Amino acid sequence: MPTLRQLEYLVTIADTGSFALAARVANVSQPTLSQQIRTLEQRLGTTLLERSATGAMLTPVGRSIVVTARRMLSDASDIVALAAGASDRLTGTLKLGTTPTLGPYLLSPIIAELHRMAPQLRLHVREGIPDEQLLELSRGNIDVMLGPLPMAGDDLAIEPLFREPLHLVAALDHPIDAGEAMTRDALTGSPLLTLDPRHHLARQAAEIAERHGMTIAPDYYGTSLESLHQMVASGLGLALLPSLYLRSAGGMAGLKILPVEGWRVHRSIAIAWRRQSPMSAAFKLIAGHVQSCAERLLAE
Structure with a gap:
């Protein structure tokens, strides 16, 4: 055999x-x-x-x-x-996959609280491209994944957690006034900076750009939200940034949020694990904790 x-x-x-x-x-x-x-x-x-x-x-x-x-x-x-007897308790080491557009700005306070709640739990956090991490999850290389929808997989349990607002930002000295709501026409032709197209956030940015007549700047793909931030603050263009990032330390430095008429843009965040995993009960506990923490952070 x-x-x-x-x-x-x-x-x-x-x-x-x-x-x-x-x-x-x-x-x-x-x-x-x-x-x-x-x-x-x-x-x-x-x-x-x-x-x-x-x-x-x-x-x-x-x-x-x-x-x-x-x-x-x-x-x-x-x-x-x-x-190991960890099927329904928060113990042991879990490999958690997440996207770099979410993990650094959500997990820090959550992991600290999880550690206080379950001191025997260890989280090995791995950042990567969401679609690639879904494949890693199905293969068993990671145990649980936290990231943006859409997610798909016949072998996966997927639980939506919360909706995170996305904001259009510009440099502080950008000629568009942040004090009054703009019409969509005011954005026509504006360059919109995005991440690598493999990121869900980049796909959303492309949809927003098409809807508002903006143009994607293909020669200036950001490698992280921080690099997008720096390019926007330098006046290179506009960008779509998540609320949790903007609420993080230094997240608004050199930036202003542009109010656009009818702007209701968000991304949906979910948690996923293998449907047959014996850790399902523990993952549901983590899901509830992440959900409550995220809602509290977004309400602050």
Whole structure:
């Protein structure tokens, strides 16, 4: 029978496309990894990988086996959680994925309160692109994800938490007056700065730009909300920034919020975990805590 370790090596090769990279990720020598894959193929009586000088590619049967292997590895991780007795208590170490447009401005006060409430809980926070993190969640590489909707996945439990207002901001010396509401026509042709298009916030910004006749500045993608902030404050253009960011320390430095007639723009934040996870009860407790904390922060 295949071992979980062999299946883990196969999945890692599938993700990296390379024996060398897979060995580095798995923290083993390349000869050890190669030998384990050969043993796995011998036990199964089939070829799982097409090897070449440029890397490794799954055979058709290899692709099918990797799908099942991912599920088995995820189930094995869940078994460990059950054995630790942490299925309904906030204990142990959880890998939490979030987006850099949300985590730094929401999690700091929440994690401090969670630690007081559940001192045995440890959170390993990993920031990344939401769509990529959903894939990591399904694969079992993270336990729970906090990020903007939309989220999708037949194997995932997704619970909406709160709505966060998004504001249009400009430099303090921008000619548009922040003291009176503007019509949409006043924004026509204005440059709107955004993040990398893979971010949900960038997609929303593109929709807002089209709706208000603004233009996306493609040569000035921000790498973070801070970089957007700096570019806007320097007069390079306008930007769409979340309320929690603007409420953070220094979030409004050099900026002003532009009031636009009929402006009711927000993003919906949700939490997601694998539907079959034995930690579901604990995740629901975390969800309720995040929701109440976020609502309190937004009301301040």
